[in-house]
Amino acid sequence: MSAPPVTLIGNPVSPYVRKILAICAVKGIEVAIDPITPFRGDEAFSTISPLRRIPVWIEGDVTLCDSSIIAQYIEETRPEPSVLPASAAERAKARWIEEYADTRLFDVLGWKLFFQLAIKPRILKEEIDRDLVEQAKAVEIPETFDYLETLMPDAGFLFGTEAGLADFSLAPAFLNARVVGVEVDTARWPRLAAWLKRVEEETPLKRLNALAMASLTTKLPDQPAMIAEHGYVIAARSHDGGRAMRGPMSPV
Numbered sequence: 001m002s003a004p005p006v007t008l009i010g011n012p013v014s015p016y017v018r019k020i021l022a023i024c025a026v027k028g029i030e031v032a033i034d035p036i037t038p039f040r041g042d043e044a045f046s047t048i049s050p051l052r053r054i055p056v057w058i059e060g061d062v063t064l065c066d067s068s069i070i071a072q073y074i075e076e077t078r079p080e081p082s083v084l085p086a087s088a089a090e091r092a093k094a095r096w097i098e099e100y101a102d103t104r105l106f107d108v109l110g111w112k113l114f115f116q117l118a119i120k121p122r123i124l125k126e127e128i129d130r131d132l133v134e135q136a137k138a139v140e141i142p143e144t145f146d147y148l149e150t151l152m153p154d155a156g157f158l159f160g161t162e163a164g165l166a167d168f169s170l171a172p173a174f175l176n177a178r179v180v181g182v183e184v185d186t187a188r189w190p191r192l193a194a195w196l197k198r199v200e201e202e203t204p205l206k207r208l209n210a211l212a213m214a215s216l217t218t219k220l221p222d223q224p225a226m227i228a229e230h231g232y233v234i235a236a237r238s239h240d241g242g243r244a245m246r247g248p249m250s251p252v
């Protein structure tokens with residue numbers, strides 16, 4: 001079997017990586033994964049990802065950083081089936097939801113929660129900022145969920161009966177929050193909780209979340225073999241640097 005023409009660098013534990021893999025699943029795009037853990041890229045990784053962030057998409061002489069840029073490129077080069085709604089106004093709204101997910105939602109569920117409680121002690125071997133975590137849990141996460149509750153549909157997905165870019169941008173980080181103890185309270189945010197259940201159970205995110213959970217419980221050197229056992233192609237070359245190194249924009 002020949003290797004897929006696309007390499008995606010990044011571990012599925014990253015919500016941004018699962019966003020791209022979910023879009024690939026919907027569009028039937030096969031990729032080879034180099035499942036490096038965030039912060040562990042080698043020296044050459046700085047050249048292809050100047051912020052030392054995952055995901056990175058490599059296809060021939062096209063190298064792209066940032067999940068939004070990658071998602072847009074995929075949509076432009078493989079337009080069917082589209083992951084965007086039909087009207088210009090709804091497409092703009094979907095992109096706003098993606099932006100909100102990538103910035104504010106990831107700020108609270110990613111940086112202030114999962115990064116503090118899982119990545120800092122396990123990967124960076126650094127102290128957890130407990131005050132930051134408590135402030136996020138008490139104030140910032142509820143505020144974020146309050147806003148998301150206003151966006152949620154009665155049934156189906158954010159823009160109809162098929163999950164798309166907006167759903168795959170928002171939903172993945174909730175798994176990271178759950179593994180460090182933060183759930184969406186179904187009594188307080190019933191529409192958000194119901195939508196999340198649908199995305200997690202009825203779309204390609206189900207398989208990808210299972211892969212992320214398996215990555216979290218598998219030692220780093222064993223992860224490529226484990227991911228291959230889940231049916232994914234592993235890239236021939238890895239950018240794993242074997243040690244943790246902070247990128248230029250990683251927070252304290």
Ligand SMILES: N[C@@H](CCC(=O)N[C@@H](CS)C(=O)NCC(=O)O)C(=O)O
Pocket residue numbers: 014015016038039051052053054055065066067068102246247248249250251
């Ligand atoms: N805006 C970027 C964010 C990517 C990102 O922050 N990735 C994290 C992993 S979830 C990372 O690689 N962090 C390493 C760092 O910031 O140094 C995107 O959408 O791809």
